[in-house]
Amino acid sequence: MDVGLIGMGLMGRAMTNKLLEKGYRVHIHNRTKATATQLVGNGAIWENSPRDVAEKSDVIMSIVKDPQAVRDIALGENGVLSGMSKECVFAEMSTVSPIWAEELEGIAKERGIRYIQAPVLGSVPQINEEKLLVFAGGDVSDVERIEPVWSAFSAKIWRMAKPSQSAGVKLACNMLVAHMTMGLGQSILFAEKNGVDGSVFLDILSNSILGCGLYSGKGNLIQSRQFPPSFTLENMLKDLNLVQQTATKEGIPLPLHAQIREFFISAVSQGYGEEDYSAVFKVLENLTQRD
DSSP states (O other), X not given: OEEEEEOOSHHHHHHHHHHHHTTOEEEEEOSSGGGGHHHHHHTOEEOSSHHHHHHHOSEEEEOOSSHHHHHHHHHSTTOHHHHOOTTOEEEEOSOOOHHHHHHHHHHHHHHTOEEEEOOEEOOHHHHHTTOEEEEEESOHHHHXXXXXXXXXXXXXXXXXXXXXXXHHHHHHHHHHHXXXXXXXXXXXXXXXXXXXXXXXHHXXXXXXXXXXXXXXXXXXXXXHTOOOOSSBHHHHHHHHXXXXXXXXXXXXXXXXXXXXXXXXXXXXXXXXXXXXXXXXXXXXXXXXXXX
């Protein structure tokens, strides 16, 4: 099977390598070709535009930074939708708003295109371990066609009737991740200021009902004050902005979210945008030191 993949960021590169490992022919495109050089060396086939990817592929996936990038690769003059056959399935796997997913669904239906919105939960380590989680919103037959491809790097797939539902649940997850990270940072800082080493506090969490993978992983980054990115703070803020925009349009009160989002805005303004999103802890620590 020929698989198309557009977007060679951290996630796209890891997915491409997994697909190559599983024996797929993978046609790739990225805004900057240099990012894909190593993948081409590994066996991926470079295509000059999203349309070229679509014309060569049985199924197409895209995972890019933001809704504008999705719009460009899907609807541009040389976009995916202009090159797809009627049998091809387009799985858009970026994090977008439910409103945008509805818009793209409408455009795809007008053109007779098979489209799924399929954001994911997890990052490069989960791809490498084949444990990524996929939220697939769209026609069941389209989802079934692409599920074997997703199995190259995923552990579980949730099927949802509408693309907007999968987009919404992804934002709900990322909102909770941001809230948990802020809460964890506050608690570590409070424990440390009261003479308890962060490692002791994290050990207590891991041996209690409070223990979870996010707390252990991000807790170790916070304790070490080292924040190599698995998902950047800037990208998390983009998702938190999408949550806020959606909530405002739908009249959903999110007072806690609004306050936490301000800390992520401050973190980006203080120059932490390219670090892991758990670097929002630095904003809390800076406030403490200032006091």
